[in-house]
């Protein structure tokens with residue numbers, strides 16, 4: 001269970017009665033409450049004894065540790081999850097979807113897979129959905145073959161790497177070639193743990209621990225932590241659907257409900273090792289997106305299997321409490337001039353992207369004003385008072401659009417035609433034009449409107 005503010009305050013100086021305000025809070029109690037809510041940090045209080053600080057640091061650490069694989073912009077962060085069920089709050093770090101490449105595969109297959117993982121990118125409501133991990137496996141047991149594969153992958157992509165080999169010497173030889181990229185090494189087992197600790201101790205790197213059961217993972221993670229290696233990923237070794245769900249759930253519950261630190265790490269799932277059937281692998285991956293691995297490795301995919309998986313991941317990891325929205329501002333569609341039309345819509349991401357793409361389709365360069373409705377669509381925003389004439393008027397004035405266009409004509413969505421009157425009052429000098437009800441009518445509507453203005 002997470003530490004409560006009332007527990008923390010007892011450990012603060014003078015039993016929480018010092019109240020010197022040096023932390024920026026009026027009382028020790030206020031500081032404790034904020035700490036419990038992860039709104040401040042322990043170092044703000046200069047009077048904490050070292051042992052108390054260490055104790056609180058341990059108790060306040062997230063129940064599932066954050067692990068970063070890879071470096072730079074492509075790095076993958078997993079862990080830090082706070083809930084068992086997504087509807088309780090939200091899931092935080094979407095799992096990395098990875099493609100497995102073996103050093104036993106023909107050169108052409110390796111080339112095709114490396115190209116595929118780069119090319120399969122899907123623009124999706126303002127984002128780009130894509131696979132985020134490359135798993136390189138030594139099946140041959142041949143150091144030079146594995147090294148060649150690692151080199152080739154490093155030259156081709158900056159994706160985070162998972163290095164896989166049952167032979168620890170082969171694994172470490174691949175690691176030496178790409179240690180700067182912070183790859184995840186797999187598997188760390190009771191047989192090879194000493195050798196791996198010795199190899200990476202001076203340059204900590206994420207390690208994926210494999211046991212033949214959940215219980216077997218515990219002494220391994222304790223040993224790694226004692227060696228100062230805390231970026232750990234767990235594989236309980238389950239290789240069928242039923243056992244995998246059971247073990248993933250057990251680990252998540254132990255971390256979140258019992259605050260059992262030795263299992264407080266993200267996990268990895270291997271559909272690629274659970275079935276040779278690619279369709280079954282995708283189904284297993286879909287299950288893992290929900291429960292609960294931070295990395296999911298498939299032996300292959302194409303656009304038809306990858307896209308649904310990525311969309312499912314997006315849906316599961318989108319915070320259900322926060323509608324997807326875009327920034328309130330003026331968007332330029334095409335290269336608008338001072339004579340171009342000005343349209344307005346709400347900042348719900350879906351509305352924005354549909355309207356923007358229909359304007360683009362009309363081939364009429366335009367200014368699109370996007371008003372913050374806290375992610376609500378046009379009609380819902382109007383019903384909630386966030387897309388009314390009273391609120392749009394001040395936004396238009398402050399937006400800076402009056403400096404960009406010579407005319408004073410604003411096209412509003414047809415669905416809120418009723419705000420025309422109040423908007424005319426709020427924007428004196430502006431002509432308010434009621435546009436189409438549906439965005440799909442824009443490509444026919446805009447060229448006609450511009451032509452009418454010219455005549």
Ligand code: SF4
Nearest residue numbers: 019020021023028045
């Ligand atoms: S700095 Fe420390 S002792 Fe002072 S009020 Fe804040 S928590 Fe209390």
